[in-house]
Amino acid sequence: MQSKLKLLTGGAAAVAAALFLTAQASAGGMFREATIGEPPPLDVMLTTADVASTIGEHIFETLYAFDASFVPQPMLAESDRLEDGGKTIIITLRQGVMFHNGKEMTAEDVVASMKRWGEFGSRGKLLMENATSVEATGKYEVTLKLSAPNGAWKTLIADVNGGLGIYPAEIASKAGSEPIAQEDYIGTGPYKFKEWRPNRYVELERFDGYKSRSEPASSYAGARIANFDTVRFIPVPDVGTRVSGVQAGDYDYAEMISGDLYDTLSQDPSVVIQRREAPLFGLFFMNSKDGILKDNFKLRRAIQMALDKSQALRVAFGPEDLWKAQGSVFPEGNFFYSTAGTEAYSQHDPEAAKALAKEAGYDGTPIRLLVSTNYQAHYDEATVFTQQLAEAGINVQMIVVDWATLLKMRGQPEQWDIFVTHHGFQPDPALFTFMNASYPGWWNSPEINALREELSVSVTPEARKAVWEKVQALFYGQVPAMKVGDAYAYDIASPKVKGFAKSADYRPRFWGLSFE
């Protein structure tokens, strides 16, 4: 009798435990994020579109990941060592990391991914151009050989944006230049791809086989704990609707809210503001290949001299919490922050600018400024600058097109003199677009090429910083592009979402969060 009773109570306890576990497992619920639009395919190696990286980062992981101080920390890697004066990089991988298809990640997968990334990846050339071989030298060991040491190698593989996401070998090898198919969205991340309903949402679900790192989370590095059962990325193009949607409880998070709503939302108890602490900055690229600005550095300096960047930033971003008019390419507090050359950043001296332009031989020829309306900030900044330049007698003709047209036109050097874009935060000088001589603008002077060379062989952080200061001084001397200023994007979250850390994130991420 007693044993029966025991059995019964034991059984009841087991059932209760099971119920409890199920309840716990489903307590995560669905996290709904309102994005600004539909992403392109989530092949993170190929695309640098932010929407794709934001979603893709939950699925695909990198060998290293940035911590809150932007130092790359091992993610899928366990450790590394350099040999042959830095020309040989040996990376040891973590063991027991599973792909979403149930296969263990090994060196073969990393090698195949690296090869594809080197050939087709958006930022792959930066590292792999000098690669002489990449091989699996053990089940969990990858050896990359370079023809010259690269001081930024870890940084270059620590972000998914056009970066080295690790795919299973068979997927990486069969995929060529084309984006991988949806059924091949298989990574090692804390969430796995579930479905993509065009025009409706992209849904991810928690990957129960995820092997998290044990270090505490610090920005993208360390432990990644997936608390939600599913995460849904819903395109909500209208910013007003994104805001009302969070207020009404239809979304838990909404990204990229406009500056004019900042003051109101700061007072609103139904939302919590998440300011992204790593700033973006507008860039006005000068054409170094064709047209009147081609190698007329004096005229470029005259243009920059006429501008008041604060005014443009105020018009484009609104409240002062959301921007900072400062000329260092890296933000204050960053290791690479430097004031070299920045006295030329925002002088707003139309008279001196006029004189300098005259000295540069400027005769009033219209300067063609290519700008798109898809990004309101670009257009606002361009409008303000056009007026300011008119005061200095510099005649700007705005060519206003949509973004897809701009991307095409800027590849044709005869079509424009200046084009407007923006740059996301980057943790290392090597990642800036203007450091790439083939990026439109084509900054290719002997001086910068020498510094590029010097930077790529500088291995220690201190040495890199010293070179970077020279680059920044040249950036203000030759003006390949003008920095508008730092702009802090912000998102809003529902107050019931917990776990946000005031951190250096430059893209929203949803591991480590939970509902209260």
Place this chain on the structure above:
Amino acid sequence: MWSFVLKRAGATFVTLVAASVLIFAFIHLVPGDPIYVLLGDTATPEQVDLVRHKLGLDEPIVLQYLQWAGKALTGDLGQSIFFQAPVLSVIADGAETSLLLATITMVWVVLIGVPIGMVAAMRQGSWVDQTLSGIAMLMASVPTFWVGLYLILIFAAWLGWLPSSGYPSIFESGGLGNLRYLLLPSLTLAAPNAALILRLTRASMLDVSREDYVRTARAKGIRPRQVVRRHILRNALLAVVSAFGFTFAALISEAVVTETVFALPGIGRLVVQSILRRDYPVIQGIILVIVVLYLAINLIVDLSYRLLDPRVELE
């Protein structure tokens, strides 16, 4: 009647081919490049060329058209560059939202526009007429996005009675209850269109009421209500019904703003977004479907004339 339908179908096909050539030519004439959008800001020209070649976008434009048209005839509208899914299924998913939204909107348009237009006509010149006409003007002139955002603010954010945005399919969990997602959008979209129908009904009834046969009917001593119902309304509705057809078809494309504001996965938003990204197969597919829809609706309107007015000959 059947020979009429056949003839019209033939003409429709010719229109369709002409439209498809125009669509294809125009879309490819617009500058811009889907591959840059796909790969992002930092893509190199070599990378772009590789992907373009893979997708067959570097072939001569005539060849691209013939390949597309040939497949379209068999019902295959190709593959979306961005969604990595067949265009037909992308459109079908959007069509559910758009058709339901347009249908519910039409219900509002008819329920609001026709009766109020009648009342206004019957009380022509009175304060009732003037108030109703004033409201109609207001409804027609306030921008849709403004109405939409305020409806969201009041009914979703403040009162919490209705969802703010989005629309899960009625075939998913929630079933027909999901139609509540379309309540605010349909009212937003109905406002200017109901105003149009209201004014049309009113004008058309006033026109008809001045006809000789109406005076005769009144002189015969038929009760005023009968005169309105049998003689005025029936004749006045002829003009209104043809406007229904156009309104319904126009709703599909007019819905762009409403779909954007309410984040609805409809055709309107899909086409705008696809144009911005130069997702050629999707744009071509949607415009083709809209053209077919317009032609079909016109055909239905023509046929319904006959049902309303037996004197109309279909030839």
